[in-house]
Amino acid sequence: MVAYMGEHTNLRKVAFVTGATSGLGLAIARSLAEAGYLVYGGGRRPAPSDLPANFTYVQTDVTSDESVRKSMDYVLSMAGRVDLLVCAAGFGISGAIEDIPMEEAASQFDVNFFGVVRVVQALLPTMRRQKGGRIIIIGSIAGKTGMPFQAYYSASKFALEGFVESLRYEVSAFNIEACIVEPGDFRTGFTGSRKKIVPDGSAYRDKYKKVIAVQEHDETHGMDPLVAGRRIVRLASARRLPVRITVGPLFERFAVWVRRILPDGWFEAFYRIYYKL
Numbered sequence: 001m002v003a004y005m006g007e008h009t010n011l012r013k014v015a016f017v018t019g020a021t022s023g024l025g026l027a028i029a030r031s032l033a034e035a036g037y038l039v040y041g042g043g044r045r046p047a048p049s050d051l052p053a054n055f056t057y058v059q060t061d062v063t064s065d066e067s068v069r070k071s072m073d074y075v076l077s078m079a080g081r082v083d084l085l086v087c088a089a090g091f092g093i094s095g096a097i098e099d100i101p102m103e104e105a106a107s108q109f110d111v112n113f114f115g116v117v118r119v120v121q122a123l124l125p126t127m128r129r130q131k132g133g134r135i136i137i138i139g140s141i142a143g144k145t146g147m148p149f150q151a152y153y154s155a156s157k158f159a160l161e162g163f164v165e166s167l168r169y170e171v172s173a174f175n176i177e178a179c180i181v182e183p184g185d186f187r188t189g190f191t192g193s194r195k196k197i198v199p200d201g202s203a204y205r206d207k208y209k210k211v212i213a214v215q216e217h218d219e220t221h222g223m224d225p226l227v228a229g230r231r232i233v234r235l236a237s238a239r240r241l242p243v244r245i246t247v248g249p250l251f252e253r254f255a256v257w258v259r260r261i262l263p264d265g266w267f268e269a270f271y272r273i274y275y276k277l
């Protein structure tokens with residue numbers, strides 16, 4: 001069932017934002033609306049309260065081809081075009097690689113990776129026809145360096161890094177640009193929605209507990225998602241979209257930079273100390 005509310009006009013730039021019921025996606029959608037975009041977007045939950053008039057809620061499940069198609073059809077019937085796509089829908093699974101059943105691992109990819117693929121595939125014909133568009137994918141710094149006990153989450157975000165790099169080569173001839181945004185820690189619903197899989201008798205339980213405590217502490221002390229929202233607005237109107245940008249606390253952005261120049265073994269040693277492994 002697709003639920004819709006809000007206003008529409010063809011006079012302004014049109015944005016579609018996935019994962020716009022909470023956290024980063026909601027902050028991005030609000031910031032775009034504040035900046036004058038005509039914003040459409042949503043998630044599976046009902047519309048958040050107090051949406052600005054130029055933010056139309058479109059219920060969308062990125063794991064469903066039909067839901068994504070219906071949402072796109074609706075947006076195009078109302079706005080006629082989409083100038084900016086922001087893919088923010090996502091969630092995290094944590095636990096040891098050995099302990100997480102295959103279907104859970106697959107569900108992580110179905111939302112975080114194939115959820116992006118579904119929406120991008122659904123929108124590219126429109127962007128090609130309108131001879132332009134911008135695609136911003138929300139990755140993670142966990143897509144730059146494997147996080148302990150978040151292997152499937154990290155892998156889904158690593159996959160997006162390659163996806164965006166390949167996409168850029170294919171679509172530039174149609175005046176379509178793409179960028180991956182790698183957030184560090186932001187205070188969102190992400191920590192509360194994380195699926196934790198630690199079976200009774202797991203050989204990894206003690207280490208997992210130590211690591212997840214550090215990770216959740218960092219997340220709950222992370223930045224205000226509105227900072228990312230405003231950064232995405234500036235990015236969306238940049239002269240050209242870069243391949244990637246990192247947003248978030250300075251220390252985490254520094255860690256991503258250090259990861260690039262430090263030998264693998266040194267960086268791994270640093271993470272082992274940081275996560276008490």
Ligand SMILES: NC(=O)c1ccc[n+]([C@@H]2O[C@H](COP(=O)([O-])OP(=O)(O)OC[C@H]3O[C@@H](n4cnc5c(N)ncnc54)[C@H](OP(=O)(O)O)[C@@H]3O)[C@@H](O)[C@H]2O)c1
Pocket residue numbers: 018019020021022023024025026042043044045046060061062063088089090091111138139140141182183184185186187188189190191193219222
């Ligand atoms: N918070 C951080 O520190 C952080 C850091 C790096 C990267 N990220 C990434 O930022 C993105 C947003 O996460 P967040 O931190 O804002 O977490 P959040 O507050 O939990 O928001 C997640 C959003 O994703 C949506 N979503 C989840 N499954 C979906 C599905 N099947 N179909 C459609 N929408 C779905 C949720 O909507 P419904 O529940 O309504 O479906 C919600 O709007 C994610 O991709 C996450 O990996 C977050």
